[in-house]
Amino acid sequence: MKAHYVRPLDLRHGRVDLNHGAGGRAMAQLIDELFARAFANDWLAQGNDGAVLPAPAAGERLVLATDAHVVSPLFFPGGDIGSLAMHGTVNDVAVMGARPLYLTASFILEEGFPLADLARIVQSMAAASRSAGVPVVTGDTKVVEQGKGDGVFISTTGLGALPAGRELGGALARPGDAVLVSGSMGEHGMAILAQRESLSFESAIVSDSAALHGLVDALLAAVPAVHVLRDPTRGGLATTLNEIARQSGVGMQLDEAAIPVHPQVAAACELLGLDPFYLANEGKLVVVCAADAADAALAALRTHPLGSDAARIGTVTADPQYFVQARTAFGGQRMLDWLSGEPLPRIC
Amino acid sequence: MKAHYVRPLDLRHGRVDLNHGAGGRAMAQLIDELFARAFANDWLAQGNDGAVLPAPAAGERLVLATDAHVVSPLFFPGGDIGSLAMHGTVNDVAVMGARPLYLTASFILEEGFPLADLARIVQSMAAASRSAGVPVVTGDTKVVEQGKGDGVFISTTGLGALPAGRELGGALARPGDAVLVSGSMGEHGMAILAQRESLSFESAIVSDSAALHGLVDALLAAVPAVHVLRDPTRGGLATTLNEIARQSGVGMQLDEAAIPVHPQVAAACELLGLDPFYLANEGKLVVVCAADAADAALAALRTHPLGSDAARIGTVTADPQYFVQARTAFGGQRMLDWLSGEPLPRIC
Numbered sequence: 200m201k202a203h204y205v206r207p208l209d210l211r212h213g214r215v216d217l218n219h220g221a222g223g224r225a226m227a228q229l230i231d232e233l234f235a236r237a238f239a240n241d242w243l244a245q246g247n248d249g250a251v252l253p254a255p256a257a258g259e260r261l262v263l264a265t266d267a268h269v270v271s272p273l274f275f276p277g278g279d280i281g282s283l284a285m286h287g288t289v290n291d292v293a294v295m296g297a298r299p300l301y302l303t304a305s306f307i308l309e310e311g312f313p314l315a316d317l318a319r320i321v322q323s324m325a326a327a328s329r330s331a332g333v334p335v336v337t338g339d340t341k342v343v344e345q346g347k348g349d350g351v352f353i354s355t356t357g358l359g360a361l362p363a364g365r366e367l368g369g370a371l372a373r374p375g376d377a378v379l380v381s382g383s384m385g386e387h388g389m390a391i392l393a394q395r396e397s398l399s400f401e402s403a404i405v406s407d408s409a410a411l412h413g414l415v416d417a418l419l420a421a422v423p424a425v426h427v428l429r430d431p432t433r434g435g436l437a438t439t440l441n442e443i444a445r446q447s448g449v450g451m452q453l454d455e456a457a458i459p460v461h462p463q464v465a466a467a468c469e470l471l472g473l474d475p476f477y478l479a480n481e482g483k484l485v486v487v488c489a490a491d492a493a494d495a496a497l498a499a500l501r502t503h504p505l506g507s508d509a510a511r512i513g514t515v516t517a518d519p520q521y522f523v524q525a526r527t528a529f530g531g532q533r534m535l536d537w538l539s540g541e542p543l544p545r546i547c
Numbered sequence: 548m549k550a551h552y553v554r555p556l557d558l559r560h561g562r563v564d565l566n567h568g569a570g571g572r573a574m575a576q577l578i579d580e581l582f583a584r585a586f587a588n589d590w591l592a593q594g595n596d597g598a599v600l601p602a603p604a605a606g607e608r609l610v611l612a613t614d615a616h617v618v619s620p621l622f623f624p625g626g627d628i629g630s631l632a633m634h635g636t637v638n639d640v641a642v643m644g645a646r647p648l649y650l651t652a653s654f655i656l657e658e659g660f661p662l663a664d665l666a667r668i669v670q671s672m673a674a675a676s677r678s679a680g681v682p683v684v685t686g687d688t689k690v691v692e693q694g695k696g697d698g699v700f701i702s703t704t705g706l707g708a709l710p711a712g713r714e715l716g717g718a719l720a721r722p723g724d725a726v727l728v729s730g731s732m733g734e735h736g737m738a739i740l741a742q743r744e745s746l747s748f749e750s751a752i753v754s755d756s757a758a759l760h761g762l763v764d765a766l767l768a769a770v771p772a773v774h775v776l777r778d779p780t781r782g783g784l785a786t787t788l789n790e791i792a793r794q795s796g797v798g799m800q801l802d803e804a805a806i807p808v809h810p811q812v813a814a815a816c817e818l819l820g821l822d823p824f825y826l827a828n829e830g831k832l833v834v835v836c837a838a839d840a841a842d843a844a845l846a847a848l849r850t851h852p853l854g855s856d857a858a859r860i861g862t863v864t865a866d867p868q869y870f871v872q873a874r875t876a877f878g879g880q881r882m883l884d885w886l887s888g889e890p891l892p893r894i895c
């Protein structure tokens with residue numbers, strides 16, 4: 200049964216007000232005329248406090264992953280908080296080796312935020328959802344007073360199905376394993392920083408934000424026995440490798456010259472005194488697999504448009520101190536420690 | 548493998564800083580020393596980007612529900628944002644008729660927020676999780692700059708298992724059905740308002756925040772064919788009944804004198820010019836069932852401590868305008884429309 204509202208929502212000049220989160224008719228209208236229309240699917244149309252979903256196939260386990268998204272600015276070259284919230288959580292499910300099935304979304308809106316911007320974000324998120332084939336099946340909307348939020352925050356949770364027998368995890372790297380990346384490092388982080396600092400380059404640096412489950416499928420079809428998959432987001436490649444090293448109780452020896460970095464990102468890093476290996480990625484994989492499977496993994500990654508610049512960047516070592524080190528272009532060694540010092544907040 | 552930090556987290560005098568959300572060592576320490584310790588379970592200990600969970604039993608479907616929690620103040624009589632975030636989402640899963648299995652939690656923290664307060668919230672949430680028997684299996688933490696948030700926001704997503712053949716939903720109310728509530732209306736909303744406005748009463752009005760899955764179990768064991776279950780949160784009883792009326796294409800006729808309201812809540816409403824039927828509840832059920840099952844349903848609710856004040860409050864009617872009406876104590880009729888006018892923001 201559809202409700203009738205006196206006037207349609209003014210998506211051109213209207214603004215978010217406290218009524219949009221208060222549970223009454225204004226909230227119902229925002230949900231009907233914006234969210235439900237953009238994300239249209241049968242589960243959302245159930246209109247209950249939760250979505251009823253079919254069970255996974257026999258033998259499959261479930262994977263749950265969640266992320267809060269607070270990126271600032273909300274719009275950036277290559278995406279916005281809506282597409283990022285979709286991709287970020289689809290990727291967290293995909294790197295567990297699972298097939299992403301459904302997403303939930305909860306929005307925290309700031310009073311006064313333009314409905315036109317909200318509509319742009321929701322439509323971008325809906326487009327990313329359709330393109331990934333992962334529907335947003337239930338959601339929630341809250342509104343906080345002006346000055347108590349920052350436009351829009353979006354938390355997404357993903358549910359996926361993990362095939363029987365598939366075991367991936369950060370604790371499964373073994374000395375001798377090969378370390379691969381699916382492409383160049385640092386584009387998302389630098390796109391956000393450049394936008395935030397109003398830096399202009401000859402051509403804009405574009406976020407790599409993308410849904411990675413297709414790339415993961417291509418990889419695991421070729422090399423089912425991948426040991427670790429991760430998407431190197433906050434803290435970048437260096438921090439992600441340190442997490443894996445700590446979880447697995449191993450070290451890593453990288454070859455810095457082998458790690459792909461877009462020349463514009465390298466130049467911007469030089470200018471800003473930043474290290475691209477600490478910048479966030481939102482559409483890249485780190486892969487750890489047995490050394491004898493590395494060539495097949497690399498070939499599989501390169502067959503997919505999102506993996507065309509895939510590279511083998513190093514080796515897992517036996518190291519009781521779990522150090523991640525890189526041979527520099529000049530033949531020296533440098534430590535890639537965890538991210539520390541100046542934080543780069545609100546990158547995702 | 549455990550990491551070693553130079554100094555333990557200062558949970559007494561420390562404050563949230565941007566490093567706690569930046570993905571590096573400070574974030575890892577916050578997760579290790581606060582979140583992982585409080586929520587300790589095997590799934591969280593997997594330490595990956597998502598949690599791997601067993602599939603539900605054969606024949607069961609899945610239920611997903613999500614909520615953003617932005618309640619202000621963060622601490623109130625009867626709970627805090629931590630226990631509320633747990634109960635709110637467990638209840639959204641339970642009112643679908645499903646057994647709540649797992650929760651995810653994403654935190655948006657404001658720079659400068661005292662770690663002692665955060666620890667209190669996380670420990671309260673963990674206690675609510677243990678008491679409900681629903682573990683927090685994966686999570687995320689982000690930090691926003693001072694003045695861009697409001698202490699703590701928590702989004703939770705619940706996954707539940709729905710037994711074969713069970714069908715509950717807002718669209719299933721039929722003319723002639725009985726309408727029941729599990730207890731008195733408006734305590735949560737009034738507890739928050741009283742705290743916010745520094746109202747003092749002879750004794751504090753305490754939020755009814757509670758996990759309802761045990762009460763739902765008791766009810767459905769006695770009356771498997773319940774048509775609709777809802778927890779009347781934002782917008783209160785009146786708004787929830789209007790939602791059901793709209794979804795089912797029916798009206799409702801209530802008996803105002805039959806709707807339980809705690810005398811202190813009634814007095815405070817009188818004082819503030821508020822209607823208790825529009826105040827949020829966080830530990831109450833609305834039940835719609837066949838009229839001939841109403842006595843059994845009421846008896847089942849009353850056997851449970853959370854349902855001791857359960858009451859039959861009205862009847863579903865055939866009404867092409869979907870009106871929710873109440874006979875007043877003076878014999879008149881009044882319309883209970885959707886919540887409109889002054890919003891009561893950030894009640895949950």
